[in-house]
Amino acid sequence: MTLFTDDRHWDDVHDAPRAASIDPRLLEGLNPQQREAVEYRGRALLIVAGAGSGKTSVLTRRIAGLLSSGEAWPSQILAITFTNKAAGEMRERIEQLVGGASEGMWISTFHSACVRILRRQAEALGMREAFTIYDSADSKALMKRLIRDLDLTSLGFTPGGTLSRISRLKNELTDVEAFARTVDSSDPRETAFLKLYREYTHALRRANALDFDDIISETVYLFRAFPEVAAQYQRRFRHVLVDEYQDTNHAQYALIRELVRPVPAEIADVVEERQGWTRGIRAADGSIPGASLTVVGDSDQSIYAFRGADIRNIIEFEQDFPESHTILLEQNYRSTQHILDAANGVISHNFDRKDKRLFTTAGAGERIVGYTGYSGHDEAQFVADEISAVVRAGTPYSEIAVFVRTNAQTRPLEEVFIREGIPYRLVGGTRFYERAEVKDAFAYLTLVVNPDDDLALRRIINVPKRGIGDATVAAIQAQADRQGVPLREVLREPRELGLGPKATAALAELSALLDEGARLAVDRPPHEVLVHLIEGSGLRASLASSGDPQDEARVENLDELVSQAKEFRIQYPEATVVDYLTSVALFAAADELDEDGAGKVTIMTLHTAKGLEFDVVFITGVEEDLLPHRMSVMEPGGIAEERRLFYVGITRARRRLFLSLATSRAAYGDVSIAMPSRFLSEIPAHLIEWRTDPSGGPAAAGTARRPRAIGGGFGGRSSGGRWGDQSDAGSYRPTERPRVKTEWTTPVSSIRDNGDLKLAVGDRIRHTDFGDGTVVSVIENGPRTVAEVEFESRGKKRLLVKVAPIEKL
DNA sequence: ATAATAGTTCTTTTT
DNA sequence: GAACTATTAT
Numbered sequence: 001m002t003l004f005t006d007d008r009h010w011d012d013v014h015d016a017p018r019a020a021s022i023d024p025r026l027l028e029g030l031n032p033q034q035r036e037a038v039e040y041r042g043r044a045l046l047i048v049a050g051a052g053s054g055k056t057s058v059l060t061r062r063i064a065g066l067l068s069s070g071e072a073w074p075s076q077i078l079a080i081t082f083t084n085k086a087a088g089e090m091r092e093r094i095e096q097l098v099g100g101a102s103e104g105m106w107i108s109t110f111h112s113a114c115v116r117i118l119r120r121q122a123e124a125l126g127m128r129e130a131f132t133i134y135d136s137a138d139s140k141a142l143m144k145r146l147i148r149d150l151d152l153t154s155l156g157f158t159p160g161g162t163l164s165r166i167s168r169l170k171n172e173l174t175d176v177e178a179f180a181r182t183v184d185s186s187d188p189r190e191t192a193f194l195k196l197y198r199e200y201t202h203a204l205r206r207a208n209a210l211d212f213d214d215i216i217s218e219t220v221y222l223f224r225a226f227p228e229v230a231a232q233y234q235r236r237f238r239h240v241l242v243d244e245y246q247d248t249n250h251a252q253y254a255l256i257r258e259l260v261r262p263v264p265a266e267i268a269d270v271v272e273e274r275q276g277w278t279r280g281i282r283a284a285d286g287s288i289p290g291a292s293l294t295v296v297g298d299s300d301q302s303i304y305a306f307r308g309a310d311i312r313n314i315i316e317f318e319q320d321f322p323e324s325h326t327i328l329l330e331q332n333y334r335s336t337q338h339i340l341d342a343a344n345g346v347i348s349h350n351f352d353r354k355d356k357r358l359f360t361t362a363g364a365g366e367r368i369v370g371y372t373g374y375s376g377h378d379e380a381q382f383v384a385d386e387i388s389a390v391v392r393a394g395t396p397y398s399e400i401a402v403f404v405r406t407n408a409q410t411r412p413l414e415e416v417f418i419r420e421g422i423p424y425r426l427v428g429g430t431r432f433y434e435r436a437e438v439k440d441a442f443a444y445l446t447l448v449v450n451p452d453d454d455l456a457l458r459r460i461i462n463v464p465k466r467g468i469g470d471a472t473v474a475a476i477q478a479q480a481d482r483q484g485v486p487l488r489e490v491l492r493e494p495r496e497l498g499l500g501p502k503a504t505a506a507l508a509e510l511s512a513l514l515d516e517g518a519r520l521a522v523d524r525p526p527h528e529v530l531v532h533l534i535e536g537s538g539l540r541a542s543l544a545s546s547g548d549p550q551d552e553a554r555v556e557n558l559d560e561l562v563s564q565a566k567e568f569r570i571q572y573p574e575a576t577v578v579d580y581l582t583s584v585a586l587f588a589a590a591d592e593l594d595e596d597g598a599g600k601v602t603i604m605t606l607h608t609a610k611g612l613e614f615d616v617v618f619i620t621g622v623e624e625d626l627l628p629h630r631m632s633v634m635e636p637g638g639i640a641e642e643r644r645l646f647y648v649g650i651t652r653a654r655r656r657l658f659l660s661l662a663t664s665r666a667a668y669g670d671v672s673i674a675m676p677s678r679f680l681s682e683i684p685a686h687l688i689e690w691r692t693d694p695s696g697g698p699a700a701a702g703t704a705r706r707p708r709a710i711g712g713g714f715g716g717r718s719s720g721g722r723w724g725d726q727s728d729a730g731s732y733r734p735t736e737r738p739r740v741k742t743e744w745t746t747p748v749s750s751i752r753d754n755g756d757l758k759l760a761v762g763d764r765i766r767h768t769d770f771g772d773g774t775v776v777s778v779i780e781n782g783p784r785t786v787a788e789v790e791f792e793s794r795g796k797k798r799l800l801v802k803v804a805p806i807e808k809l
Numbered sequence: 810a811t812a813a814t815a816g817t818t819c820t821t822t823t824t
Numbered sequence: 825g826a827a828c829t830a831t832t833a834t
Contacts, residue, residue, distance in 0.1 A: 082824090083824090109824075110824080111824055135824090136823080136824090212823090212824055213824090215824085216824095303822075304822080304823075304824090306821075306822060306823085307822085307823060307824075405821075405822075406820080406821055406822075407820095407821085407822090408820070408821095428823085462810095465810085465811080467810065467811095468810090469810050469811080470810090471810085472810095585824095586824075587824095588823075588824060589823070589824090590823095605821090605822065605823090606822080607821090607822045607823065608822090608823085626821095629821055629822080630821090631820090631821055631822090632821075632822090641822095642822095645822080666825095667820085668819075668820070668825055668826080669825060810834100811833100811834085812832100812833085812834075813831100813832080813833080813834095814830100814831080814832075814833095815829100815830085815831080815832095816828105816829080816830080816831095817827100817828080817829070817830090818826105818827090818828080818829095819825105819826095819827090819828095820826100
């Protein structure tokens with residue numbers, strides 16, 4: 001069998017747009033566009049896939065088609081997904097379709113693929129194979145020290161701000177030296193920043209470490225600096241497929257370009273010599289043609305601009321790859337028409353986009369339900385009540401999701417869910433691997449395989465407490481600087497530091513522990529090394545004996561960590577400590593979805609919700625300052641991105657969609673007034689049924705005030721009908737903007753204003769929903785004065801006096 | 810060296 | 825309301 005069926009699709013795209021013989025079963029049930037996306041053969045293919053248009057299915061079938069037709073070996077395929085979980089699922093589905101045999105196929109995230117390449121080629125970059133991957137917290141800790149050491153706090157440098165600028169530079173492939181050339185040396189702030197960038201880069205290098213952004217950019221540099229290394233991969237991967245292309249940044253884009261670049265004849269000769277055969281894929285002139293590229297994306301779902309994602313990558317694809325072909329998938333197989341109308345209504349307010357309208361044949365479905373609560377708690381109660389109702393009606397918990405804009409919003413939801421006995425799982429948030437004790441354990445493990453990592457050593461040198469303070473660390477650092485060695489090296493001869501006997505002994509003991517760990521790491525599985533370090537260091541024991549109940553939880557976390565490491569061992573029997581650390585470092589929030597979600601409601605941010613779908617979806621906190629988030633309002637394009645985020649949330653829903661907000665929200669310490677999101681006005685009014693009290697209690701009747709204002713303020717805008725405002729599809733007219741604004745004042749001013757109503761402890765009040773109650777306490781704070789009221793029927797509530805629907809009795 | 814205390818500041822989203 | 829910092833006492 002010939003492995004590489006034909007070169008003709010390189011040379012003559014137009015004559016050979018289709019695969020010779022795709023298994024007809026792979027095309028079953030596909031619409032014409034989807035079919036074409038599976039069958040098309042050519043140099044470059046862009047699949048513009050609207051939400052819910054079956055793109056995952058198309059992508060997997062496309063790969064399965066390449067394999068089953070004999071056009072490609074598994075090892076010639078590189079598929080990039082957004083999460084590790086998505087990668088695993090795709091592999092599984094392909095295996096099902098072609099019946100096993102996916103070995104050698106690379107299906108992974110950008111980061112996983114690059115780490116794999118970088119570990120293999122580490123020495124070319126002057127690194128060691130066991131380099132550490134720094135997460136954002138590690139980078140931050142390092143940057144913090146650099147700013148302090150260089151005494152730059154006064155110039156207004158913060159770790160976060162400096163790092164995000166460095167991150168942006170790295171995503172644009174601007175390394176320190178390239179940046180240095182652009183710096184205005186008369187500007188002290190700029191030179192200081194350059195200094196930080198340089199020091200940060202050196203520190204990483206010395207520590208044999210890379211940060212998240214380096215993983216991509218260093219791979220690009222590697223390919224550019226060593227064409228014969230690049231050629232190895234260019235030769236190998238004949239078909240490159242990228243999912244979620246709209247969220248790639250410039251560095252990722254450059255990486256793809258490198259990967260699908262043709263190999264010139266003379267380099268192909270070198271590869272032939274070193275790696276063996278290339279004859280089957282050489283063109284007439286001896287070069288190896290570039291791989292075929294398939295990208296799938298939807299610019300309306302681009303929500304990662306903040307980390308450098310460049311929407312232009314998808315918009316300009318046709319210019320970048322002139323021989324490319326584009327296929328549009330617009331038919332939605334997920335949601336009801338009402339949900340799609342809402343989604344279309346919202347997204348059509350983004351100008352400067354290719355018009356695209358999702359449609360379905362699934363029918364109108366139920367209306368969207370809206371709710372305005374008084375507080376985040378009230379809102380959470382609504383969500384809980386509706387979940388109970390939906391579950392009673394037959395929807396399993398696992399088909400229900402609650403989305404939030406920020407992780408802080410999950411707290412009231414959790415509290416209410418626990419009280420109501422609603423089973424839930426939280427995806428993302430403060431992640432397990434980010435807990436201090438877990439990171440401590442990993443620092444030990446890291447140090448064992450990468451002794452150059454000074455940051456890891458600093459982290460655990462006095463954890464658990466072994467009497468090593470700042471002074472001792474400074475002495476060690478000074479010695480390391482003198483000798484030009486990493487800190488770990490100095491610990492081998494602690495006596496030379498001239499410290500007290502206690503500190504000297506403690507350092508010698510730590511050094512011995514790390515040596516023993518390194519010995520074990522050679523041939524023992526990761527979890528055994530981990531246990532040895534956790535026990536041997538006294539990390540676990542010191543927490544277990546502290547008596548602090550919080551430390552008990554920490555011990556449990558360490559135990560959980562060990563059992564997870566054991567599971568990892570079962571899944572990957574051959575894995576080394578480095579493999580284990582890599583998998584943890586690249587573990588994403590969405591990967592947690594693998595874990596048991598059966599019988600549980602899922603709570604997560606809108607960002608992690610991308611790519612998922614649920615029967616019933618709640619989007620909470622649909623308020624100004626939250627969605628769109630206040631931080632985004634100032635950024636150029638920020639509102640548009642928030643709108644896409646909302647759009648992503650809406651389009652996750654299959655059957656039911658609930659939108660909720662609150663008129664006041666607790667924000668660290670005090671409470672602030674919240675206003676309905678401008679995005680609500682972009683949904684045709686007739687699609688939303690506003691509710692107040694979800695339990696339909698007696699209070700519901702007279703209190704349509706706020707919700708009606710929100711829904712009703714826009715009644716005139718869309719004239720109704722099944723298609724909503726679809727008639728003016730895409731013909732966004734800037735002149736409409738002021739009109740929207742004027743209308744918007746209605747719901748905003750309709751928020752109740754009690755003026756400067758004064759309450760005192762002991763006052764009796766009446767609340768429209770909660771009934772009568774007594775003021776228990778008042779926290780005076782001007783317009784944000786909060787009163788705590790004990791209600792006869794509903795218990796204790798905290799109310800924002802200015803806006804609460806109350807009257808003094 | 811460390812533990813406790815008081816005061817400060819900050820909060821978007823994530824590989 | 826948490827997480828970090830500076831200051832104090834042991």
